[in-house]
Amino acid sequence: xxxxxxxxxxxxxxxxxxxxxxxxxxxxxxxxxxxxxxxxxxxxxxxxxxxxxxxxxxxxxxxxxxxxxxxxxxxxxxxxxxxxxxxxxxxxxxxxxxxxxxxxxxxxxxxxxxxxxxxxxxxxxxxxxxxxxxxxxxxxxxxxxxxxxxxxxxxxxxxxxxxxxxxxxxxxxxxxxxxxxxxxxxxxxxxxxxxxxxxxxxxxxxxxxxxxxxxxxxxxxxxxxxxxxxxxxxxxxxxxxxxxxxxxxxxxxxxxxxxxxxxxxxxxxxxxxxxxxxxxxxxxxxxxxxxxxxxxxxxxxxxxxxxxxxxxxxxxxxxxxxxxxxxxxxxxxxxxxxxxxxxxxxxxxxxxxxxxxxxxxxxxxxxxxxxxxxxx
Amino acid sequence: xxxxxxxxxxxxxxxxxxxxxxxxxxxxxxxxxxxxxxxxxxxxxxxxxxxxxxxxxxxxxxxxxxxxxxxxxxxxxxxxxxxxxxxxxxxxxxxxxxxxxxxxxxxxxxxxxxxxxxxxxxxxxxxxxxxxxxxxxxxxxxxxxxxxxxxxxxxxxxxxxxxxxxxxxxxxxxxxxxxxxxxxxxxxxxxxxxxxxxxxxxxxxxxxxxxxxxxxxxxxxxxxxxxxxxxxxxxxxxxxxxxxxxxxxxxxxxxxxxxxxxxxxxxxxxxxxxxxxxxxxxxxxxxxxxxxxxxxxxxxxxxxxxxxxxxxxxxxxxxxxxxxxxxxxxxxxxxxxxxxxxxxxxxxxxxxxxxxxxxxxxxxxxxxxxxxxxxxxxxxxxxxxxxxxxxxxxxxxxxxxxxxxxxxxxxxxxxxxxxxxxxxxxxxxxxxxxxxxxxxxxxxxxxxxxxxxxxxxxxxxxxxxxxxxxxxxxxxxxxxxxxxxxxxxxxxxxxxxxxxxxxxxxxxxxxxxxxxxxxxxxxxxxxxxxxxxxxxxxxxxxxxxxxxxxxxxxxxxxxxxxxxxxxxxxxxxxxxxxxxxxxxxxxxxxxxxxxxxxxxxxxxxxxx
Numbered sequence: 001x002x003x004x005x006x007x008x009x010x011x012x013x014x015x016x017x018x019x020x021x022x023x024x025x026x027x028x029x030x031x032x033x034x035x036x037x038x039x040x041x042x043x044x045x046x047x048x049x050x051x052x053x054x055x056x057x058x059x060x061x062x063x064x065x066x067x068x069x070x071x072x073x074x075x076x077x078x079x080x081x082x083x084x085x086x087x088x089x090x091x092x093x094x095x096x097x098x099x100x101x102x103x104x105x106x107x108x109x110x111x112x113x114x115x116x117x118x119x120x121x122x123x124x125x126x127x128x129x130x131x132x133x134x135x136x137x138x139x140x141x142x143x144x145x146x147x148x149x150x151x152x153x154x155x156x157x158x159x160x161x162x163x164x165x166x167x168x169x170x171x172x173x174x175x176x177x178x179x180x181x182x183x184x185x186x187x188x189x190x191x192x193x194x195x196x197x198x199x200x201x202x203x204x205x206x207x208x209x210x211x212x213x214x215x216x217x218x219x220x221x222x223x224x225x226x227x228x229x230x231x232x233x234x235x236x237x238x239x240x241x242x243x244x245x246x247x248x249x250x251x252x253x254x255x256x257x258x259x260x261x262x263x264x265x266x267x268x269x270x271x272x273x274x275x276x277x278x279x280x281x282x283x284x285x286x287x288x289x290x291x292x293x294x295x296x297x298x299x300x301x302x303x304x305x306x307x308x309x310x311x312x313x314x315x316x317x318x319x320x321x322x323x324x325x326x327x328x329x330x331x332x333x334x335x336x337x338x339x340x341x342x343x344x345x346x347x348x349x350x351x352x353x354x355x356x357x358x359x360x361x362x363x364x365x366x367x368x369x370x371x372x373x374x375x376x
Numbered sequence: 377x378x379x380x381x382x383x384x385x386x387x388x389x390x391x392x393x394x395x396x397x398x399x400x401x402x403x404x405x406x407x408x409x410x411x412x413x414x415x416x417x418x419x420x421x422x423x424x425x426x427x428x429x430x431x432x433x434x435x436x437x438x439x440x441x442x443x444x445x446x447x448x449x450x451x452x453x454x455x456x457x458x459x460x461x462x463x464x465x466x467x468x469x470x471x472x473x474x475x476x477x478x479x480x481x482x483x484x485x486x487x488x489x490x491x492x493x494x495x496x497x498x499x500x501x502x503x504x505x506x507x508x509x510x511x512x513x514x515x516x517x518x519x520x521x522x523x524x525x526x527x528x529x530x531x532x533x534x535x536x537x538x539x540x541x542x543x544x545x546x547x548x549x550x551x552x553x554x555x556x557x558x559x560x561x562x563x564x565x566x567x568x569x570x571x572x573x574x575x576x577x578x579x580x581x582x583x584x585x586x587x588x589x590x591x592x593x594x595x596x597x598x599x600x601x602x603x604x605x606x607x608x609x610x611x612x613x614x615x616x617x618x619x620x621x622x623x624x625x626x627x628x629x630x631x632x633x634x635x636x637x638x639x640x641x642x643x644x645x646x647x648x649x650x651x652x653x654x655x656x657x658x659x660x661x662x663x664x665x666x667x668x669x670x671x672x673x674x675x676x677x678x679x680x681x682x683x684x685x686x687x688x689x690x691x692x693x694x695x696x697x698x699x700x701x702x703x704x705x706x707x708x709x710x711x712x713x714x715x716x717x718x719x720x721x722x723x724x725x726x727x728x729x730x731x732x733x734x735x736x737x738x739x740x741x742x743x744x745x746x747x748x749x750x751x752x753x754x755x756x757x758x759x760x761x762x763x764x765x766x767x768x769x770x771x772x773x774x775x776x777x778x779x780x781x782x783x784x785x786x787x788x789x790x791x792x793x794x795x796x797x798x799x800x801x802x803x804x805x806x807x808x809x810x811x812x813x814x815x816x817x818x819x820x821x822x823x824x825x826x827x828x829x830x831x832x833x834x835x836x837x838x839x840x841x842x843x844x845x846x847x848x849x850x851x852x853x854x855x856x857x858x859x860x861x862x863x864x865x866x867x868x869x870x871x872x873x874x875x876x877x878x879x880x881x882x883x884x885x886x887x888x889x890x891x892x893x894x895x896x897x898x899x900x901x902x903x904x905x906x907x908x909x910x911x912x913x914x915x916x917x918x919x920x921x922x923x924x925x926x927x928x929x930x931x932x933x934x935x936x937x938x939x940x941x942x943x944x945x946x947x948x949x950x951x952x953x954x955x956x957x958x959x960x961x962x963x964x965x966x967x968x969x970x971x972x973x974x975x976x977x978x979x980x981x982x983x984x
Contacts, residue, residue: 024663026409050474053467063450066457140463149470242521248458255463256513263518263599288511328521329599 005120050148051204054140054255066239068250069217070105070135070349071374076209079189084206086185087199092175095166096121101158101203104130107351110303111136111210116311122164127276129311132304134351135297138251143281144309146257146294151204169196212349219346227346233259234343237336242328252298259292260308263329266322267291276310299347316341401666408659409605415655419648423482427638432484433476434634438627440469441502443735448509448618452516452611459513466509473502488637494630501623508618512611519607523561526600530554533593542590546582550594553579557601566612569605576601584642703947710948725804732801736794743787750780756900804831818860818909821898827867841882844875844892851899853909857980862952869945870913870973871896876936877917877971884918892916905981914972920965928963953977 062068077183087093088101104118105111111132117125128144136142142154147200158164159172176182176194183194190198216235218226227235247253257280260266267277280289293309306312307319317337324332332340447462449455456462477499484491530550537547545549553575560568562576576598757763763771803826828835828846837843878892897912920928920935927933929950953961959977 024666026405050471052471054463063456063458063461068458068460158788242525245459245517245521248464250458255459256517257510258514258517263603285508286507292514327518327649328525329596329603330525 020367036155051152051201053149054138065220066244066248067216067220067252069220070138070211070213070250074137074208074211076205079185080205081209082200083185083189084202084204084209087203088206091250093165093167093172093232094121099165101133101165104158105133107134107210110134110300110348112304114305115229116306121166122163124163126163129306132300133207133294134210134212134349135251135254135299137211138249139254139294139297140256141294144293144296145283147283151207152200153303155200155203169199172196172199187209202266210351214299214347214349216343216346217349225259230339231340231341231346234339234341235346237339238343241324241330241332241336241340243323243340246295253295254297256295257289257292258295258327259290261291261326264326266326279309297342299349301344302341302348316344368375408655408662412652412655412659413650415652419645419652426479426482430476430479431634433472433479434627434631437469437472437476438624438631440465440472441505441623441627444469444505444509444641445618448512448615451513451734452615454520462509462513466506469502470506473499484634484637491630491633491637494626494633498626498630500624501621501626505618505621505623508614508621511539512614512618515607515611515614518603519611522600522603522607523788526557526597526604527554527594529600530557530597533597536593537590540590543582543584546579546584546590546594549575549579549582550597553597553601557604561608562605565917566609569609572601572605620711675707707948707951712916721804725801728797729792729801732794735790736798739787739791739794743784743791746783746787750783799829808812815857815859817857818863819853819855820858820863820909821853823860823864824848824850824867824896824898824911827864827871830868831871831875834872841879841886841892844878844894846871846894846896849895849897851897853898853900854979856909856956856977859952862956866949866952866975867913869910869949873945874913874915874971877915877919881917889916901976903976909977909979911975912972912979913975914970916970919967919971921967925963925965929961 088105091097091100093100093104099121104113106113111134112130115125116129117127118130120126136151140149142144142148142151143157148154148157156169159167159169169376173196175193176186176199186194186198186202189202192198215226216231219232219235238247240333246256246258249255260279270277278290280292280294283285283289301307302316305316306314307316308322313319313322317334320340321332324330324337433641444462444465447456447465451459476495480492480495484495486492531554533553534550537550553572556568556572556575559565560572578599579594583594587832636870666812683823835844835846874894878889878894881889893916895912895914897910897914901908901910924935929946933947950961953959953975957977959975961973961975963971963973965971
């Protein structure tokens with residue numbers, strides 16, 4: 001009898017379709033929710049891949065050779081390269097609207113600017129000599145003191161430095177987002193659109209495309225005729241003097257730090273206490289890093305005078321003599337200096353055709369004037 | 377049942393129980409869902425894919441760490457002539473470390489902070505290692521140079537000194553230094569270091585003081601010798617520091633700890649998964665039970681509906697049967713009544729027939745005799761022109777002259793009356809036809825005639841109306857097999873109804889019906905090659921509404937005032953025509969224009 005009662009009431013309960021449906025739906029909804037949350041937690045979408053400090057050298061197997069040829073090609077997104085080139089020449093990336101990355105890193109001047117220290121926004125020289133941006137993808141650290149690892153990270157410093165480009169990322173993003181052309185270009189290259197990350201990525205990608213294969217690379221790949229006899233002799237001396245122990249690898253440098261004045265005290269003749277001469281110690285605070293700088297690349301070295309971290313050495317023979325005396329602990333006859341200079345000339349390479357031109361800069365200027373007239 | 381009754385006597389326990397059962401059901405379902413969710417989350421440890429990714433990355437990190445050390449050794453002993461490989465592996469290690477740092481929160485829950493700390497230790501060690509590698513690279517480069525250059529310049533100097541007049545002691549000391557340095561280099565014996573330094577000092581002391589070519593040369597040799605001693609020591613120390621770094625063991629410890637954590641949580645999760653399966657099954661069962669109950673409820677509802685429908689149908693049938701029975705009863709009564717009446721009429725007619733026959737039969741002789749008597753009296757008057765005064769008075773008293781002329785007329789009148797009585801009796805007999813209980817061949821035109829005769833008194837002019845003319849269009853029709861009495865009864869009903877309709881119409885509005893009449897038609901027609909007898913009785917009276925027409929043949933349906941009609945006339949007519957004779961009866965009526973009854977009877981003639 002009691003059972004009958006329950007049955008009866010259950011029947012009454014179940015006769016209302018919606019109740020049964022509700023319970024079933026609740027059940028399904030719970031499962032769906034759990035699954036969905038699971039899926040969402042699994043999909044932690046990284047916006048962009050972690051930037052790499054050095055371009056991996058795919059074909060470099062012969063590490064018993066001190067110098068390796070530049071890779072024949074780099075696989076880069078062409079749209080990003082083009083966008084990066086545009087940004088690189090974009091004056092709107094400076095507070096006063098007159099400077100750009102290219103102001104200090106002129107592609108026509110070997111990726112540097114030819115003065116001891118670049119001129120800052122206030123018209124006074126900055127502290128350090130502008131290093132070339134050519135082949136900078138093969139530098140394992142950026143800046144003379146190697147303070148950042150990646151090209152992406154590097155972009156922050158000149159942009160945000162008050163006396164250089166002097167802008168915050170918010171400013172830059174606001175400026176570029178108001179430009180229809182940039183919006184479209186970014187949308188085509190990045191699904192995230194215009195963000196500090198995508199801008200950094202574009203500029204860094206452009207920089208990675210700036211590699212300059214030279215006659216010396218042809219020589220390394222087996223073309224004996226690529227170098228003149230004097231250049232070959234120069235290369236021999238470059239090796240036998242020991243220059244190559246630091247200026248080695250694919251970029252003839254750029255993959256290690258070295259103290260300036262290992263054999264003799266170089267800074268006895270300079271103001272040794274000046275901050276700019278402390279080098280990497282400014283970053284690490286380690287006394288062992290005093291006067292330590294990143295070994296610069298020697299590619300295109302004849303184009304990027306003056307030399308050393310503050311550009312206080314005007315000519316190439318001069319700096320070669322300094323290197324021999326203070327770094328190698330040897331005296332170098334003038335004939336050998338001349339041979340090595342000859343060899344270094346074979347390291348001057350060419351940019352890929354479409355990158356050497358300034359048309360992107362023109363385009364950017366045009367779009368800027370267009371934006372201004374639109375604003376009026 | 378008794379139990380239920382006593383329960384019902386209480387205050388509605390059914391409702392409380394129902395509420396309780398619903399509660400139990402809801403709470404049960406809810407608990408199951410909560411349990412399901414709980415077990416689900418508990419059984420979800422770490423995404424296995426992420427786990428394997430992490431473990432793989434961890435292994436790769438370990439591998440890269442060893443590779444990096446190998447690379448350091450390769451450059452130390454000049455197997456690798458550049459640092460690109462070392463840098464590439466260092467970069468790979470850095471990226472791997474970053475990747476692991478990103479993956480870490482996904483595979484190690486926040487409550488396992490010690491394990492996370494352990495990973496942080498590894499990171500610190502790796503950072504130290506990276507710094508040491510940089511120092512190594514810088515110092516190693518210079519060391520390689522000096523190691524290569526020192527024997528070269530030392531030997532060249534010795535060779536040159538041998539040909540020049542250089543102090544023999546200096547040459548010996550320099551030679552010893554070169555030898556010592558070679559041993560120091562090749563054997564990696566740090567215990568030789570003081571000896572080398574001592575030898576360097578000895579050479580330094582043996583140097584001639586005046587500035588000379590020889591002195592510069594030896595100074596240069598000593599510069600590199602000192603550099604070797606200094607850098608070799610530093611490189612050795614850096615490498616020792618690098619080897620002392622706890623990266624490898626820390627990684628091993630971390631891997632072991634992570635593995636055991638993973639094993640434990642996997643085991644735990646597998647338990648929870650079994651619970652999850654159980655809960656899933658229970659929930660499935662629960663839902664199934666719900667649906668089953670719902671299904672039963674549905675079945676019950678259907679059964680209920682069916683039952684009610686069946687009951688309704690039965691009730692309907694019973695009501696119909698009752699109606700039929702009542703109708704049959706009334707018809708039986710009516711038929712009995714009519715039969716009785718018919719018998720009575722027939723009896724009366726028969727009884728009257730004989731006396732009427734006497735009268736009718738004797739009138740003719742009586743008229744002859746009266747004529748004879750009249751002749752005789754005339755002859756007496758002629759023979760005796762002057763009768764006695766008594767006779768003359770008598771003649772005057774009886775008004776003989778009038779009697780003489782009126783008597784034959786009276787007799788003729790009697791004859792006419794008797795004739796009519798005979799006719800009426802004949803009609804009565806014809807009408808009732810009691811003597812004809814079986815089917816007979818009869819001519820329906822005759823039936824119509826006798827019916828009309830019986831209704832003559834109603835057709836005559838009344839005080840409030842003129843006579844109703846009956847137009848008869850009677851065709852040549854054959855005798856048909858039928859119950860003539862019953863057919864006559866039908867005619868009687870139909871014609872009487874027509875008269876009623878006309879009287880009603882005249883009573884309502886005489887102007888609207890200036891020409892009331894009844895039209896009777898008979899004809900032999902053919903329907904689908906079957907001969908049919910068609911009889912139409914039409915009037916131009918009030919007509920009937922649609923509603924009334926529908927109920928026309930229902931028993932006890934009447935439009936007449938109470939006491940006037942039985943409501944059986946048309947229904948009996950219907951039964952007679954349709955049931956008894958297999959014919960059809962239908963009615964065409966327009967309100968205000970009149971009614972027409974159409975009968976069709978199958979023809980069964982003597983020939984067929």
